[in-house]
Amino acid sequence: xxxxxxxxxxxxxRSRLRRAxxxxxxxxxGVALLIWSLTPVYNMLLIALDPEEGEIEFTGNLxxxxxxxxxxxxxxxxxxxxxxxxxxxxxxxxxxxxxTMVLTVLIGSLASxxxxxxxxxxxxxxxxxxxxxxxxxxxFLIVPYYRIVHTFGLxxxxxAVIAAQVAFAVPFAILILQLYASLIPFELDDAARVDGxxxxxxxxxxxxxxxxxxLAIVAIYALLxxxxxxxxxxxxxxxxxxxIAVTQGxxxxxxxxxxxxxxxxxxxxxxxxxxxLFTLRRYLVTGLGGMKG
Amino acid sequence: xxxxxAFVVYPFGYALWMAGKPSLYAELIDDRLYLPTVANxxxxxxxxxxxxxxxxxxxxxxxxxxxxxxxxxxxxYILPWALAAAQACVSFHWMLIGExxxxxxxxxxxxxxxxxxxxxxxxxxLGSNIIVYxxxxxxxxxxxxxAARIRIPRDIYDSAEIDGATGSRRFIHVTxxxxxxxxxxxxxxxxxxAVGDFTTVYLVxxxxxxxxxxxxxxxxxxxxxxxxxxxxxxxxxxxxxPVLIPLVIILMRRLRTSEVQV
Numbered sequence: 001x002x003x004x005x006x007x008x009x010x011x012x013x014r015s016r017l018r019r020a021x022x023x024x025x026x027x028x029x030g031v032a033l034l035i036w037s038l039t040p041v042y043n044m045l046l047i048a049l050d051p052e053e054g055e056i057e058f059t060g061n062l063x064x065x066x067x068x069x070x071x072x073x074x075x076x077x078x079x080x081x082x083x084x085x086x087x088x089x090x091x092x093x094x095x096x097x098x099x100t101m102v103l104t105v106l107i108g109s110l111a112s113x114x115x116x117x118x119x120x121x122x123x124x125x126x127x128x129x130x131x132x133x134x135x136x137x138x139x140f141l142i143v144p145y146y147r148i149v150h151t152f153g154l155x156x157x158x159x160a161v162i163a164a165q166v167a168f169a170v171p172f173a174i175l176i177l178q179l180y181a182s183l184i185p186f187e188l189d190d191a192a193r194v195d196g197x198x199x200x201x202x203x204x205x206x207x208x209x210x211x212x213x214x215l216a217i218v219a220i221y222a223l224l225x226x227x228x229x230x231x232x233x234x235x236x237x238x239x240x241x242x243x244i245a246v247t248q249g250x251x252x253x254x255x256x257x258x259x260x261x262x263x264x265x266x267x268x269x270x271x272x273x274x275x276x277l278f279t280l281r282r283y284l285v286t287g288l289g290g291m292k293g
Numbered sequence: 294x295x296x297x298x299a300f301v302v303y304p305f306g307y308a309l310w311m312a313g314k315p316s317l318y319a320e321l322i323d324d325r326l327y328l329p330t331v332a333n334x335x336x337x338x339x340x341x342x343x344x345x346x347x348x349x350x351x352x353x354x355x356x357x358x359x360x361x362x363x364x365x366x367x368x369x370y371i372l373p374w375a376l377a378a379a380q381a382c383v384s385f386h387w388m389l390i391g392e393x394x395x396x397x398x399x400x401x402x403x404x405x406x407x408x409x410x411x412x413x414x415x416x417x418x419l420g421s422n423i424i425v426y427x428x429x430x431x432x433x434x435x436x437x438x439x440a441a442r443i444r445i446p447r448d449i450y451d452s453a454e455i456d457g458a459t460g461s462r463r464f465i466h467v468t469x470x471x472x473x474x475x476x477x478x479x480x481x482x483x484x485x486x487a488v489g490d491f492t493t494v495y496l497v498x499x500x501x502x503x504x505x506x507x508x509x510x511x512x513x514x515x516x517x518x519x520x521x522x523x524x525x526x527x528x529x530x531x532x533x534x535p536v537l538i539p540l541v542i543i544l545m546r547r548l549r550t551s552e553v554q555v
Contacts, residue, residue: 029355030366036428037370040384043395047387128545134482135541137489139510140530143517144307172482175548179475213440221433228377230492235518245377266380273375278368 048072048263071260075268086244086265093227093243094272096158100165100226105219107166108173109211113203115174116181117189127178130171138168139231146235156238164236165226173218180214181207216280227273244269317528326504326512327529333419334508334533337494338487341423345431346480350472352431353438354464374432382496385425389497415505418498422506426493434479441475442468474547481544488533509533 048071075086115126145164154160184207192202208215227245234246244265321327356367373381388395389411396411412418445468453467469476491510498506507515509530517526 026355026358026360026363030363033352033366033370037372037432039395040381040388040428041372041376043388044380044384046395047384127548131545131548132541134485134544135534135537136530137485137510137537139489139491140513140527140533143513143523143526147523148307175478175482178548179478217436217440224375228379230377230379230496231514245379263380263384266377266384269380270372270376274372277371277375 044263044266048260048267050260071264072268074261075265085242089242089244089247090269092158092233092237093245093269096161096165096233096243097223097227097273099162100169101219101223103162103166104169104173104222105215107170108177108218109208109215110203111170112174112177112181113207116178117186117202117207127174130174133167133171138164142231142235145232149236155236158237160236161233162226164232165222165229169218169222169225172221176218176221177211177214180211184210220277220280223276224273317525318532320525321529321532326507329505330507330509330512330529331532333506334488336419337423337426337490337508338484341426342480342483342487344423345427346434346476346483348427349431349434350438350476353435353442354468356435356439357442371432371436373429374436376429378429378492379496381429382425382493385421385428385497386499389421412498413502415502418502418506422494422497425497426487426490429493430483434483437479438472438475441472445471478544478547481540481547484540485537485544488537 049068050071111126111130149155149157149160152160188206188210189202192206197205227243229243230245233243237243237246247265356363356370389397394411409417411421449467449471450463453463488508489510490508491514494506494508494511495514504512504515509532513526513530515526516522516529
């Protein structure tokens with residue numbers, strides 16, 4: 001009889017030790033992840049804060065001895081070399097990014113609604129055709145795409161870039177949306193139809209609200225794809241009309257560039273997607289929570 | 294649909310038409326860079342994607358833990374995904390370049406090691422590309438897996454616990470089977486995207502040394518815009534199709550079975 005409580009205490013102590021070990025392990029993992037994620041960003045920040053223009057070397061200081069925000073000021077006032085059109089290019093990025101996001105969500109949700117909820121007989125054909133486009137990765141299609149844009153007289157048009165980005169984002173959107181849509185019970189649709197809801201109403205009132213988390217993922221994905229893409233804008237647009245993501249890559253080998261300003265621009269450039277990411281993240285979490293319950 | 298046809302199917306057909314001549318492929322095989330490029334692409338995609346997906350799956354479990362600091366960490370962790378690939382790759386390039394880069398300086402200051410010249414060695418340069426690739430894309434897939442894990446009903450875990458499945462056993466027998474299909478679909482998709490990854494290789498190692506870390510996407514770009522041989526470029530990338538199309542077919546099949554299951 002006396003053995004029972006002591007073994008219970010032992011088990012209790014062991015589980016406490018185990019929990020402490022797990023806790024310590026996750027703290028170590030957390031720190032490692034923090035370093036892993038932030039080192040390149042930190043490197044960018046070091047270069048941006050350095051008052052020397054072309055300085056890209058690591059000086060051995062963990063923090064620049066004379067940090068200055070000159071680079072940031074030069075970028076915002078468009079005084080930095082090669083960044084004279086910063087706001088114009090920034091606007092281009094914004095235009096391409098937002099339109100790609102909206103169009104992808106619209107087309108993707110309509111297509112996946114049609115396939116998964118309206119019980120189309122040839123529904124899977126549409127999904128499969130969309131997926132087939134991924135057999136040739138986007139970067140492989142740049143050459144024919146460039147020629148086509150040229151023959152249509154769309155060179156240097158932002159719409160050519162948007163069309164390409166939407167075309168490459170939609171198959172993924174349909175895929176993700178369909179995977180999530182299969183979790184919504186059909187009884188909901190049927191119940192709504194019995195109550196006299198039209199197809200459009202089912203789409204607007206039932207499908208879209210329930211799909212919020214998946215739509216958020218798709219929206220962020222499309223936005224980031226277009227916002228950060230390098231290849232398509234760099235080939236399709238003229239230098240003055242570029243997006244920021246490209247400008248910096250193009251000047252990669254140019255030792256004349258003011259790298260601190262370039263990196264400052266990069267840091268400014270990453271702010272809008274982060275802002276959108278965080279706004280949508282709330283939807284993501286609540287939406288996922290709703291699904292779980 | 295019309296837009297879709299105009300912007301995807303038409304370039305697709307155009308590409309096939311451009312790459313129709315068999316003599317182009319003979320020329321490709323003769324190019325001293327082509328075969329190493331194929332090997333690089335296989336290594337880049339094979340190692341990069343598998344490591345990334347496996348780590349993402351494990352880390353999604355880590356981010357399931359309910360601690361305030363883990364949630365805050367998640368916000369930092371997805372930063373690489375939000376960062377423009379071009380700038381991040383440039384930053385990596387500088388961290389690795391020569392003796393003055395951050396990595397080699399840190400190695401020297403902390404451990405007294407003279408770091409290698411990363412981009413002078415084919416394998417180190419290829420490794421760098423893979424690491425940067427993982428850095429950039431792991432957060433995205435972690436979020437996807439996280440979203441899926443949250444959807445697993447709590448009571449499945451509860452009943453598993455009663456049956457005595459905890460820790461790693463719970464992962465192998467409960468979590469993984471539930472996520473297996475999604476994992477496979479995501480891996481296939483990721484392979485298709487990684488084959489087309491242009492930015493990482495172009496900006497991190499730049500294909501160096503001497504073009505020996507090129508992948509198909511960058512080799513095609515060089516043929517088309519530096520050597521002004523667009524047809525050869527298309528032929529180079531089309532040569533990946535025999536491998537990619539079966540992958541897409543498996544992907545379609547998997548997708549259909551997953552619909553039936555759920």
